[in-house]
Amino acid sequence: MKANKFSLAVLLTASITASQAYAVDNVRINGFGNVVMGVTSSDDTFLGYDDNPDFSNESLFALQVSSDISDKLSATAQVLGRGSEDFDVNFEWAYLSYKISDSLTLVAGRSRLPLFTYSSSLDVGYTYHWITAPSVVYNVPFNNLDGVKLSKTGYAGGWDYMVDVAFGQFKGTTLGAENRGENTALISGQISNETFTFRSVYGRTTNTIDLANSEDATAQALGNGFDSLEAAGFVDLADSLRIEQDxxxxxxxxxxxxxxxxxxxxxxxxxxxxxxxxxDDEAYYVTVGARFGKWTPALTYENFESSGDVKYTAQIAQIASSGLPPEAVAALSGLAIGSQQSQLSDYSIVTASLRYDVTSGMAIKADISKRSDDVDDNQDATLARLAVNFVF
Structure with a gap:
């Protein structure tokens, strides 16, 4: 749901009024922000940056308001403006929480989908050592869930544990098109002690991406191409290729x-x-760092791979024997094969980062990231960023 478009000035005025988290009549107001500048070493693009310094691409500002309705019931809303969207403000979160017991909480509304280790604080750059969380893992179009979530916490055998079960739907954007996930179900579990944390998650959804109505010309052409396959009589193949209720x-x-x-x-x-x-997409990162007083240097390696394998070969072979003109056979076969091979991706990112904690609630960070692409050398790039992260 999209809120009325407030100006950034309105948010800043509100933040000054609430310069520290406070409670008045059971209402608590907190906020956070990231001011990020980035520039690449050449005219290559990387994470939305190019060789012109950019201060808005990953910058954001947010306010979170929560209130206790009763001893067990509370309401939370978070409004967030992203620099990449001209700081137009959206309701990022809007949910009710019901405390069933000291260890069991039910959430209903729009809340963060517990996909990742840092899901709950993904936009709060102050909470981790990177400027932004590793993109190969965290850049997905479905971070929030409209639905219900049940959270169980406890302690057993020297370990704290947390289990989340969620159900609902999500909406995002993929290839410039609306990405919908219906009947989304997810379960995640985490255990931790003083030094170790282990976490796992499994989710399942019914996914639809409307490529034919995409704002991206290439994606729109792909969606129209699938329609052309269906019009030519290859209904099963078109259905196999589309992302529609899959x-x-x-x-x-x-x-x-x-x-x-x-x-x-x-x-x-x-x-x-x-x-x-x-x-299928597969992604991972490994990170290591150390703390020296207020300084935290770290090194992170990321890797992303999508196979680009060609499926439905038997159905594609039927195009050649369909009796269509050679140019139509070539176009339709090329579409069916090319749409799958276009998914081929294999690249890695190495990032050296440094964090300095100015004071409680504010950190300055700098990093240099180098992307190496094993499929397309033209995608190689180097990015330098400087950021200020703060919470209040």
Missing amino acids: TGEFVGFSVMYDNFDYFIGAEHTEIKTTNTFAN
Whole structure:
């Protein structure tokens, strides 16, 4: 749901009024922001940046308001403006929480889908050592869920544990088109002690991406191409290639060791949508760093791979024997094969980062990231960023 478009000035005025988190009549107001500048070393584009310094691409500002309605019931709303969207403000979160017991909470409304280790604080750059969380894992179009979520916490055998079960729907954007996930179900579990944290997650949804109505010309042409296959009589093949009411699955796991002097961690995810032109995506990162007073240097390696394998070969072979003119056969076969091969991707990113904690609630960070593409050398790029992250 999209809110009225407030100006950034309105948000800043509100933040000054609420310069510290406070409670008045059971209302609490908190906020956070990221001011990020980035520039690439050449005219290559990387994470939305090019060789012109950009201060808006990953910058954002947010306010979160929560209120206790009763001893067990509370309401939370978070409005967030992103620089990449001219700081137009959207309701990022809007939900009710009911505390069934000290260890069991039910949430209903729009809340963060617990996909990743840092899902709940994904936009709050102050909470982790990177400027932004590793893109190969965290850049997905379905972070929020409209639905219900049940959270169970506890302690057993020297370990704290947390289990989330969620159900609902999501909306996002993929290839410039609306990405809808209906009947989305997810379960995640995490255990931790003083130094180790282990987490795993499994999700399943019924996915539809309306490519024919995409704002991206290439994606729109692809959607229209699938319609052309159907019009030519290859209904089953067109249905196999489209992402329309198809099953999507998400699997992830992570491990982190942190003894407060140094840390090392990794996170791995797999995404696949069956019976579509899209191939399976696999991503992971490994990060290591150390703390020296207010300084935290770190090194992170990321990897992303999508196979680009060609499926439905038997159905595609029927095009050649259909009796269509050679140019039509070539066009339709090329579409069916090319749509799948276009998913081929294999690249890695190495990032050296440095965090300096100015004071409680504010950190300055700098990083340099180098992308190496094993499929297209033209996608190689180097990015430098500087950021200020703050919470209040």
